[in-house]
Amino acid sequence: MGDLWEVFVRPKRGLAHVHVGSIHATDAAMALRNARDVYTRRQEGVSLWVVPSAEITASSPDEQDSFFDPAADKAYRHPTFYEVPDGLHI
Amino acid sequence: MGYPRVVSTFDDLIAANERVEPRDEMPDAYRATLVRQIAQHAHSEIIGMQPEGNWLTRAPSLRRKAILLAKVQDEAGHGLYLYAAAETLGVSRDELLDALHAGKQKYSSIFNYPTLTWADIGAIGWLVDGAAIVNQVPLCRCSYGPYARAMVRVCKEESFHQRQGFELLHTLSHGTEAQHAMAQDAVDRWWWPSLMMFGPPDDASTHTGQSMAWGIKRFSNDTLRQRFVDMTVPQAEALGLTLPDPELRWNEERSSWDFGEIDFTELFEVVKGNGPCNAQRLAHRVRAHEEGAWVREAASAYAEKRAAREVA
Ligand SMILES: [Fe+2]
Numbered sequence: 001m002g003d004l005w006e007v008f009v010r011p012k013r014g015l016a017h018v019h020v021g022s023i024h025a026t027d028a029a030m031a032l033r034n035a036r037d038v039y040t041r042r043q044e045g046v047s048l049w050v051v052p053s054a055e056i057t058a059s060s061p062d063e064q065d066s067f068f069d070p071a072a073d074k075a076y077r078h079p080t081f082y083e084v085p086d087g088l089h090i
Numbered sequence: 091m092g093y094p095r096v097v098s099t100f101d102d103l104i105a106a107n108e109r110v111e112p113r114d115e116m117p118d119a120y121r122a123t124l125v126r127q128i129a130q131h132a133h134s135e136i137i138g139m140q141p142e143g144n145w146l147t148r149a150p151s152l153r154r155k156a157i158l159l160a161k162v163q164d165e166a167g168h169g170l171y172l173y174a175a176a177e178t179l180g181v182s183r184d185e186l187l188d189a190l191h192a193g194k195q196k197y198s199s200i201f202n203y204p205t206l207t208w209a210d211i212g213a214i215g216w217l218v219d220g221a222a223i224v225n226q227v228p229l230c231r232c233s234y235g236p237y238a239r240a241m242v243r244v245c246k247e248e249s250f251h252q253r254q255g256f257e258l259l260h261t262l263s264h265g266t267e268a269q270h271a272m273a274q275d276a277v278d279r280w281w282w283p284s285l286m287m288f289g290p291p292d293d294a295s296t297h298t299g300q301s302m303a304w305g306i307k308r309f310s311n312d313t314l315r316q317r318f319v320d321m322t323v324p325q326a327e328a329l330g331l332t333l334p335d336p337e338l339r340w341n342e343e344r345s346s347w348d349f350g351e352i353d354f355t356e357l358f359e360v361v362k363g364n365g366p367c368n369a370q371r372l373a374h375r376v377r378a379h380e381e382g383a384w385v386r387e388a389a390s391a392y393a394e395k396r397a398a399r400e401v402a
Pocket residue numbers: 135164165168244248
């Protein structure tokens with residue numbers, strides 16, 4: 001029944017919302033209620049997001065190499081790329 | 091390309107003990123096996139509400155009633171986590187429910203036994219949920235990400251299920267003579283079916299090899315069954331109850347408990363549909379689904395009306 005919604009829970013203040021699964025609902029209000037009943041029966045969260053699954057644009061796993069490769073040859077983005085004298089805290 | 095390419099094929103992922111995620115390429119047979127297993131698991135959670143729901147209105151105290159309600163509600167939640175995991179494989183919950191209602195997909199045979207007394211609620215929590223935990227803990231490391239993550243949530247909740255059952259039986263076992271006898275009778279009836287929950291013995295299990303190679307299954311049926319027996323024997327002692335197996339004895343060499351032979355012909359009969367409650371369980375599920383149709387229709391109609399109003 002209804003469309004599929006993805007559910008995100010903020011476990012506690014200071015943490016980001018994390019994807020926990022999906023639920024079915026005919027509208028956003030029902031999606032929130034269902035998400036509460038299914039995913040937070042033991043105070044697992046202080047805040048909920050529900051997003052229609054169809055609204056999510058995802059990168060394709062088929063292009064994982066080409067899509068994420070631009071980062072692979074840029075070791076200079078990491079601090080370990082750089083040589084500093086021994087014994088210095090930098 | 092001047093730099094190393096990192097394309098992870100299905101085989102690479104499995105070999106590296108990495109998780110497979112919904113949009114990864116995977117063999118059709120892997121997908122089909124997962125759909126079958128996750129659907130059967132989801133159906134078991136949903137049908138599993140019936141034997142216990144049967145005692146909700148007859149719980150002996152408000153405390154016990156609140157606990158049982160929470161447990162049965164958890165089982166509904168487990169079913170929903172699992173249907174959601176199955177849906178990431180490209181099937182819809184509706185079609186899985188249709189398959190259950192048409193008898194084309196199965197659920198665990200354990201739920202085809204009746205709950206005759208209040209002590210059965212204790213025996214189910216202690217033994218049936220206990221066996222389910224032994225089965226499910228390794229599934230938290232299953233190769234398919236959404237299934238593994240659903241199992242993590244399920245396992246967290248199961249330990250409450252088992253402990254409330256243990257406590258219930260402990261109370262009965264240390265109560266009046268009649269209460270003790272009721273607890274013993276429940277254990278007598280649930281022990282062997284619980285052992286059968288681990289499935290046929292390894293040499294007769296058709297899917298085990300491939301499922302282990304795919305990282306869906308981590309241990310064989312007999313390994314998990316033995317683990318359950320070893321865990322349960324000392325608990326039975328603490329309860330002051332006897333497990334109905336005269337051949338149960340400690341094997342020093344194996345550091346494990348030997349146990350008697352399981353009558354698998356009974357399991358196969360129940361699987362075939364000839365258990366005490368098969369017809370009743372399925373009929374009840376279908377009736378609940380049909381009687382709930384108006385709620386689904388009303389919710390859809392309401393959503394459509396609201397959406398139309400927003401457009402206007
Ligand atoms: Fe469960």
